[in-house]
Amino acid sequence: MTASAASMVLPGPRFPHLSTDRGASRESYVVRRAIRSVERSAWDTEQSHVRRQRDLALAEAFHECSEPDWDGYGAEPANELSMGWARKVLSNFPDCLGVPDIAFEPDGDAGLEWWRGPDRVLSVSVGRNGELRYAARLNAARVIGTEVFADGLPKRLVEAAYELVE
Secondary structure, three states: OOHHHHHHHOOOOOOHHHOOOOOOOHHHHHHHHHHHHHHHHHHHHHHHHHHHHHHHHHHHHHHHOOOOOOOOOOOOOOOHHHHHHHHHHHHHOOHHHOOOEEEEOOOOOEEEEEEEEOOEEEEEEEOOOOEEEEEEEEOOEEEEEEEEOOOOOOHHHHHHHHHHHO
């Protein structure tokens, strides 16, 4: 093989002045940055998908329960204020939780539930005034609370959410 053919097959460093003393070439840094960019993009796409799925599930549940007596037992129709609060609450939950089961309760409030097994459940009821009534069973531990949603989720609820996905 001639020298020119070898250089075509095995090209040398294109940016010799940019190589480091640790043995990594400039190309390796470029590739590493490109991989990180693709990973971030994939993560962002996955998180956007979760958010869209949550919004769709909320809209479907609202539609299914929007008529009076939707359950055949005199239930109130799904409350638009509860749906608005539920949308805000859902946007504050970590995306790693995924999409909860969403249903409206007989009083018109929104119900959100993440189920990971009989001993790993998080349930949140979202009222028309932003009140959150929540309960979690995390193996032997139980978390119960009632708080008004303000600028973010209550600390105990966030902790329970992260413990649910561990």
